[in-house]
Amino acid sequence: MIESFIEGNKIFLEKDFERKKDRYMTLVESQHPTVLWIGCSDSRVNAERITHCRAGELFTHRNIGNIVPTHDWNFATVLEYAVRHLKVKDIVICGHSDCGALKALDVDMKGDAYIPMWINNAREAQMRVDARTSDVPTTPEEKAERKKEIEIENVRLQIEHLRTYPLVTEAEKKGCLEVHGLYYDLKTGVLSQVD
Numbered sequence: 001m002i003e004s005f006i007e008g009n010k011i012f013l014e015k016d017f018e019r020k021k022d023r024y025m026t027l028v029e030s031q032h033p034t035v036l037w038i039g040c041s042d043s044r045v046n047a048e049r050i051t052h053c054r055a056g057e058l059f060t061h062r063n064i065g066n067i068v069p070t071h072d073w074n075f076a077t078v079l080e081y082a083v084r085h086l087k088v089k090d091i092v093i094c095g096h097s098d099c100g101a102l103k104a105l106d107v108d109m110k111g112d113a114y115i116p117m118w119i120n121n122a123r124e125a126q127m128r129v130d131a132r133t134s135d136v137p138t139t140p141e142e143k144a145e146r147k148k149e150i151e152i153e154n155v156r157l158q159i160e161h162l163r164t165y166p167l168v169t170e171a172e173k174k175g176c177l178e179v180h181g182l183y184y185d186l187k188t189g190v191l192s193q194v195d
């Protein structure tokens with residue numbers, strides 16, 4: 001496995017690093033990303049790849065379920081550094097299709113110590129979607145639609161969580177920060193905005 005990384009790095013050096021040497025040399029001294037990207041840890045949703053961003057453009061925080069926890073030092077530190085020190089202009093929360101974290105909301109995760117607690121940060125999204133309809137989804141299409149609605153509602157919910165941080169609302173009020181929701185569809189590769 002590690003050998004393949006070393007080999008892959010040789011390809012990166014030849015096809016990317018050496019060809020864009022100037023760009024990489026400017027990054028040696030400092031970083032000036034303009035976006036804080038909050039995404040899922042899912043291996044299929046690579047922020048730089050799906051947005052075609054260059055190295056140094058995205059300051060990234062990824063976790064299971066693209067969650068914005070309201071009491072978490074790891075996340076809060078990333079947020080504070082991004083907003084107060086890097087002065088990012090935009091924060092993106094990106095959800096995606098087939099999110100395992102949100103599927104787990106419907107599963108009894110017996111034996112897991114951490115996952116059930118963590119995904120409770122998204123429970124409200126599931127409850128909101130289920131409260132909108134009295135019909136229990138039965139067909140595969142209906143079940144898929146419910147899943148997608150929860151994934152999208154979770155992006156909205158995490159934006160609400162983000163706005164519980166005064167440093168976010170203050171920066172928004174000053175007009176120096178915007179918050180956006182995005183949704184990535186694995187089947188089509190399309191990234192779309194969440195209203």
Ligand SMILES: [Zn+2]
Pocket residue numbers: 040041042064065066096098099100101
């Ligand atoms: Zn996910």
